[in-house]
Amino acid sequence: MRPTVSVFGGHLPGDSVWHRAGVGWKYLVVLALTLPALCVQQPWLTATGLVAVVGCLALCRLPARAMFAIPVALLVLLLVLGVFQLVVGRPDLAFVVPGNVLLAVWAARLIIVTTPASVLVDALVAAADRVPFVDGERFGLAVGIMLRSVPFLSGAFYDVRDAARARGLERHWVARLTPVVVRAVGFAQATGDALAARGLAEGRPSAPHPRV
Amino acid sequence: MIRLSDVGVRVPVAGPPGSKVLLDHVDLRLAEHRIALVGANGSGKSTLLRLLNGLIVPTSGRVEVDGHDTRTESAAVRRRVGFTFTDPLSQLVLPTPLDDVELSLRARVRDRGERRRLALDWLDRYGLAAVAEQSIYDLSGGERQLAALVSVLAVEPSTLVCDEPTTLLDLRNRNLVSQVLSALPHQVIVATHDLALAGQCERVLLIDAGRVCADGAPAEVLDRYRELMA
Ligand SMILES: Nc1ncnc2c1ncn2[C@@H]1O[C@H](COP(=O)(O)OP(=O)(O)O)[C@@H](O)[C@H]1O
Numbered sequence: 001m002r003p004t005v006s007v008f009g010g011h012l013p014g015d016s017v018w019h020r021a022g023v024g025w026k027y028l029v030v031l032a033l034t035l036p037a038l039c040v041q042q043p044w045l046t047a048t049g050l051v052a053v054v055g056c057l058a059l060c061r062l063p064a065r066a067m068f069a070i071p072v073a074l075l076v077l078l079l080v081l082g083v084f085q086l087v088v089g090r091p092d093l094a095f096v097v098p099g100n101v102l103l104a105v106w107a108a109r110l111i112i113v114t115t116p117a118s119v120l121v122d123a124l125v126a127a128a129d130r131v132p133f134v135d136g137e138r139f140g141l142a143v144g145i146m147l148r149s150v151p152f153l154s155g156a157f158y159d160v161r162d163a164a165r166a167r168g169l170e171r172h173w174v175a176r177l178t179p180v181v182v183r184a185v186g187f188a189q190a191t192g193d194a195l196a197a198r199g200l201a202e203g204r205p206s207a208p209h210p211r212v
Numbered sequence: 213m214i215r216l217s218d219v220g221v222r223v224p225v226a227g228p229p230g231s232k233v234l235l236d237h238v239d240l241r242l243a244e245h246r247i248a249l250v251g252a253n254g255s256g257k258s259t260l261l262r263l264l265n266g267l268i269v270p271t272s273g274r275v276e277v278d279g280h281d282t283r284t285e286s287a288a289v290r291r292r293v294g295f296t297f298t299d300p301l302s303q304l305v306l307p308t309p310l311d312d313v314e315l316s317l318r319a320r321v322r323d324r325g326e327r328r329r330l331a332l333d334w335l336d337r338y339g340l341a342a343v344a345e346q347s348i349y350d351l352s353g354g355e356r357q358l359a360a361l362v363s364v365l366a367v368e369p370s371t372l373v374c375d376e377p378t379t380l381l382d383l384r385n386r387n388l389v390s391q392v393l394s395a396l397p398h399q400v401i402v403a404t405h406d407l408a409l410a411g412q413c414e415r416v417l418l419i420d421a422g423r424v425c426a427d428g429a430p431a432e433v434l435d436r437y438r439e440l441m442a
């Protein structure tokens with residue numbers, strides 16, 4: 001299975017100011033960077049936000065590729081958003097809308113790349129714990145598993161695409177999507193089993209279910 | 213000690229006869245320090261192993277771990293019996309080995325700093341300190357298998373059940389994982405196609421079509437296995 005660069009990236013160890021900053025501060029900075037541009041929708045605010053986030057990312061002192069890379073799918077999305085605004089006659093938004101998406105992605109990277117998943121999850125857990133009726137630990141575990149499954153599922157997608165190509169089925173959507181769904185279900189079952197095997201899932205054990 | 217009394221496992225299937233027998237009339241006392249399960253693909257090894265820590269319960273008969281029934285006392289059973297899957301990627305549920313070992317410790321260690329220190333300690337013991345914070349996708353096959361093993365050991369079970377731990381590995385990593393397994397103080401019950409690994413065990417069970425068809429010292433059982441597969 002091939003791991004892939006995900007849109008948000010994964011944690012990269014380092015000792016920059018960003019790596020050492022508390023996770024609460026990072027969440028605050030990210031909100032400060034993104035909220036004005038997202039709320040006000042002015043080109044100069046989006047541009048300022050982008051410059052600021054690029055500056056912040058540069059402070060992480062990590063390879064530029066890891067910080068700034070834009071996966072093809074995201075690039076396509078940005079182009080589509082921009083062209084759509086041009087077509088509907090809003091050239092000002094043709095920069096603001098895709099610019100804000102990019103701003104949000106880069107700002108998210110600022111946290112995700114400089115913070116180990118466990119710390120991120122613990123911070124979310126602490127926040128979620130203050131919400132009534134929410135079990136913070138379970139919530140955090142769900143977030144961690146989600147982070148972990150993004151590369152798995154996108155890897156499955158590319159594997160299956162390659163396998164379909166190898167058989168000359170690249171235009172066959174059923175051949176491309178069915179195995180991804182089957183793998184996703186298999187992955188979910190395996191994750192459930194893995195948690196149960198370590199005593200981390202509740203619920204009574206049962207006789208085997210028929211396989212999907 | 214794990215005890216299986218007249219255990220049967222069936223799953224419902226579409227069409228007659230309505231169910232498929234995965235295991236039939238299995239009666240075992242598993243007390244030896246090292247036990248191997250051998251048998252063809254689809255013979256029922258994984259099904260038998262999954263019974264041992266209550267991942268599944270039998271449709272008939274019962275399975276007990278130190279007197280605890282897997283059907284009614286699953287928490288006590290899972291504390292005692294750890295389980296590793298063939299594919300470590302299905303086992304490691306979080307992005308890095310460190311996160312994953314911390315997850316295993318979560319139930320017992322409340323303090324975050326302490327949890328992290330202990331997790332690093334566990335990884336260090338198996339030579340994984342350097343890759344503790346790497347993505348599990350960037351580890352070698354052997355490192356991944358070891359990381360999965362450590363995340364189970366961190367729960368501190370007394371018995372370790374391993375489903376084909378070396379099947380996905382190259383020779384070097386197979387040796388590495390075999391060495392780590394054989395050095396463990398735990399009771400180890402392992403399903404494997406690796407005859408060298410099975411040969412090091414005190415007791416080998418040969419599974420065929422859902423039944424235990426030979427049980428004893430490695431030399432004789434592995435001979436039977438070779439005959440059966442010929
Ligand atoms: N949940 C299930 N539903 C249907 N068939 C199953 C299920 N689990 C296992 N089997 C079947 O039972 C047989 C034994 O499986 P398994 O215990 O995984 O064998 P092994 O590990 O020795 O390869 C196989 O034929 C398998 O396809």
Ligand SMILES: [Mg+2]
Pocket residue numbers: 254257258259375
């Ligand atoms: Mg198996």
